[in-house]
Amino acid sequence: MNCIVTQNLCFSYPGKIEVFRNLDLSVACGEKAGVIGSNGSGKSTLFLLLAGLLAPSAGDIALWGKNMRTMDDFKAMRTKIGFLFQDPEDQLFCPTVEEDIAFALLNREVSRKEAQEKVERISDVLEIGHLAKRIPFHLSWGQKKLVALAGVLVMETELMILDEPTDGLDRKAGERIIDHLKSFDCTVLVSSHDPGFLDGICDSRYSLKNKRLDEC
Amino acid sequence: MRLETFSDGNSVLHALDPRVKLFVYLPFVILTALTGELLVTAAALVTGLLLAGTARPYGKLLLKRLAVVNFFMAFLWLTLPFSVEGETVLNLSFLKMTREGLLLSLLITLKANTIALFTIALPGTSTVIALSHAMLHLRIPEKVVTLFYFFYRYIGVTGDEYEKMGQMLKARGFRALTGVHTVRVYAYFIGMLFVRSYERSERVYNALVMRGFEGRFPMLLHFSLQPRDMVFATVMSAVAISILLL
Numbered sequence: 079m080n081c082i083v084t085q086n087l088c089f090s091y092p093g094k095i096e097v098f099r100n101l102d103l104s105v106a107c108g109e110k111a112g113v114i115g116s117n118g119s120g121k122s123t124l125f126l127l128l129a130g131l132l133a134p135s136a137g138d139i140a141l142w143g144k145n146m147r148t149m150d151d152f153k154a155m156r157t158k159i160g161f162l163f164q165d166p167e168d169q170l171f172c173p174t175v176e177e178d179i180a181f182a183l184l185n186r187e188v189s190r191k192e193a194q195e196k197v198e199r200i201s202d203v204l205e206i207g208h209l210a211k212r213i214p215f216h217l218s219w220g221q222k223k224l225v226a227l228a229g230v231l232v233m234e235t236e237l238m239i240l241d242e243p244t245d246g247l248d249r250k251a252g253e254r255i256i257d258h259l260k261s262f263d264c265t266v267l268v269s270s271h272d273p274g275f276l277d278g279i280c281d282s283r284y285s286l287k288n289k290r291l292d293e294c
Numbered sequence: 295m296r297l298e299t300f301s302d303g304n305s306v307l308h309a310l311d312p313r314v315k316l317f318v319y320l321p322f323v324i325l326t327a328l329t330g331e332l333l334v335t336a337a338a339l340v341t342g343l344l345l346a347g348t349a350r351p352y353g354k355l356l357l358k359r360l361a362v363v364n365f366f367m368a369f370l371w372l373t374l375p376f377s378v379e380g381e382t383v384l385n386l387s388f389l390k391m392t393r394e395g396l397l398l399s400l401l402i403t404l405k406a407n408t409i410a411l412f413t414i415a416l417p418g419t420s421t422v423i424a425l426s427h428a429m430l431h432l433r434i435p436e437k438v439v440t441l442f443y444f445f446y447r448y449i450g451v452t453g454d455e456y457e458k459m460g461q462m463l464k465a466r467g468f469r470a471l472t473g474v475h476t477v478r479v480y481a482y483f484i485g486m487l488f489v490r491s492y493e494r495s496e497r498v499y500n501a502l503v504m505r506g507f508e509g510r511f512p513m514l515l516h517f518s519l520q521p522r523d524m525v526f527a528t529v530m531s532a533v534a535i536s537i538l539l540l
Contacts (some may be wrong), residue, residue, distance in 0.1 A: 123314075131500045161504040167454075168497040169505075171447070173298070173421035177514050182505035184512030193514060229505065 079143060081107040081237055081265040082128060087137035097123050098289040101137070105282075109235075110259065110266040112276040114294075115286035121269040122164055124286065125239050128267070141237075157186060162245050164242050166226035170214040175206065178214050179228045186233075200232040201228060203258050204251070219246045227239040231258060240268040244275045253278070298385045299355060300418040307349040307523070312420040312428035313415045314523040318530040319416040325534060328407045332397065337537045342411030349415045356414060363410045367403045374399045427511040436509045442509065451498060452491040459490070459492060 087101040097120040105111045115121050120198050126132040126241050128139060130152025139146045160182075163169045172178035183193040201207040204224050207215065214225055223246050230238065238259070244252040256278040259266055270276050276283060285294045301308075307315070326338045368456060380394030417425055426443045430436065463483070470476050 127498070129504060131503070156504060159504070161501075163497065163501050163504075165497065167303065168494065169501040171423075171498075171502065171505075173301070177423070180514040181507075181512070184514065185506030185508065185510065190514055190516060197514070233505075282350050 079107050080140075081105050081109070081142060082267065083138075083140040084128075085138045085140075087127065087139065089120070089127060089132065089133045090135050096289060098286070101235070101289075101291045103284065103291055105265060105267060107142075107265055108263055110279050110281050111268070112280035112283045113267065113269045113286055113291075114271075114276065114283060119286045120135075120289070121286055124268070124291075125161070125241050125267070129156070129159055129239060158236045160230040160233045160238045162227055162230045162238075162240040162243055164245070165221040167215075168227065169226040169248070170222060173211065173213060174227050175212050175214055175217075176210040176231070179232050180224060182229060182233050196232050196234075197228075200228045202230075204228050204254060220248070220251070224251060225246055227255065234262065235264065237265045237267070240259050240266065242270055243268060244270055244272045249274070255279075300349070300352065300414055301421045303350065303419060305349050305419065306526075307345065307415055307419045309522070309534055310419075310526055311517045311519055311523045312417075312424045313431050313517060314519070314527050315416040315420060316432060317426065318527060318534075319412055321534055322412050322530070324411050325538065326405050329405075330401070331540070332401055332404070333540050334537055335401055335408060339404050339408040339538055341533055341537070342408045342415065345415035349419050360407060360410060361416060364403070367406055371399050374402075398493045404488045410502050411426050423511055423518075424513065427513050428517065430511060431487070431517070439511070441506070447498065448491070448495050451494050452487065455490045455494060456485055459487060470479075487508060 079192070080107040082103060084103045087103075088096075088099050090096045094209075103124075113121050113124065123132065126142075127134055130139075130146060130149055133149075143159070144151065144155070146152050146155070170178055172181055176194075177201065178199045180190075180193045183196060184190070188196070194276055197210075198207065201210060204227065206221065206224050206228060209221060209225065214222060217225065223243070227240075227243055229239070243255060253274065254277045256275065266279065268276070268279065272287055283293050283294050322338065326335060329335055329338075374390045375395035378391050378392055378395035378398055380392035382390045383396065384391035385392050420428070422443060426439050429439045429442070463479070468479060470480075471513070
């Protein structure tokens with residue numbers, strides 16, 4: 079079964095700045111797919127469309143075989159999607175790191191005890207346990223990135239859309255992320271400028287260039 | 295964040311349940327705002343000073359905040375004593391300073407300082423997310439709480455953008471002079487500040503939506519009423535009643 083299917087997907091920003099045209103993408107459930115492309119090629123825009131945070135100009139998006147026609151369709155699917163934004167500062171929200179990591183879990187009515195356990199587990203994986211009581215806005219860029227990533231990974235969703243997760247991280251942190259993502263059976267769609275990271279995690283790779291997406 | 299300057303600390307007030315702080319804060323602020331009695335306001339001010347002292351919220355910073363409040367009060371002192379009719383205490387040919395005007399200025403100044411002290415000592419010693427959560431517990435409508443939180447969050451976003459753009463201008467050698475170039479740069483600065491803040495606020499909202507935000511403010515470390523909260527609420531209720539009886 080395919081987790082993500084797009085057909086003839088087109089998107090233009092207001093002012094008719096066309097980002098891509100007739101884009102077809104198919105990602106199977108459990109597949110770990112990478113998207114590469116130069117700055118401004120539309121990787122982040124594609125991810126926002128897949129999460130229903132932007133509406134396409136034309137074309138279809140199907141998630142787990144269901145056509146996403148309205149924003150309500152996407153809303154129902156969002157519990158199954160973990161989304162890492164490119165800029166961690168957009169994502170950090172709570173007064174302490176541990177609260178921020180637990181935020182999505184508590185929104186989804188996970189008990190506080192279970193949430194606490196999961197927060198501790200993911201903090202250990204990413205080696206950020208020592209930051210638990212710190213204020214997220216006062217951390218370094220790399221630490222913020224790890225906290226934002228922990229806030230997504232802790233959700234253990236069926237689909238992880240990760241927009242440049244290793245941006246600003248050292249190689250060891252990247253390896254820890256690869257090990258963790260490989261350790262559970264989720265579909266991953268990731269963009270990165272780090273070839274080593276993509277080699278370590280991806281089963282397939284797509285290149286977004288000249289408004290088109292091609293497998294490479 | 296800059297709006298949570300006093301929220302980090304180990305004092306008794308910091309440890310109190312935010313629900314109790316709001317429960318005590320609101321009646322005191324309403325009482326102070328509505329009273330016309332100088333004695334009642336003075337008693338509330340003393341209570342506010344004692345609370346702020348208990349909270350130990352960084353002395354210098356507290357004085358700075360009060361200085362801002364009193365800066366606006368200075369304008370009041372420049373006009374009110376001369377514009378309220380009553381018993382003349384000083385006659386400066388065309389201007390007459392009245393006793394009633396002076397008392398009214400004093401009353402408003404004391405009220406402003408009292409409310410500022412209570413705000414710093416009570417809600418100020420909690421994080422905004424904890425207060426939002428507490429408001430929901432106190433049955434304040436979800437929409438009001440969401441507006442309150444987003445106002446705070448986006449003021450922070452705009453502040454961050456302002457700081458970053460200011461640093462960027464400095465790093466690129468901009469100096470404010472008197473000239474068309476400076477005016478144009480400031481115009482770009484203000485325009486870009488709004489555009490960037492708006493776009494950033496959209497991204498912040500999207501990030502919230504993707505993490506299941508539906509207008510609630512769940513917390514990992516939940517509130518639980520402790521004996522100290524009950525003692526504080528009882529003592530403050532007694533103080534409020536005593537002040538009312540003055």
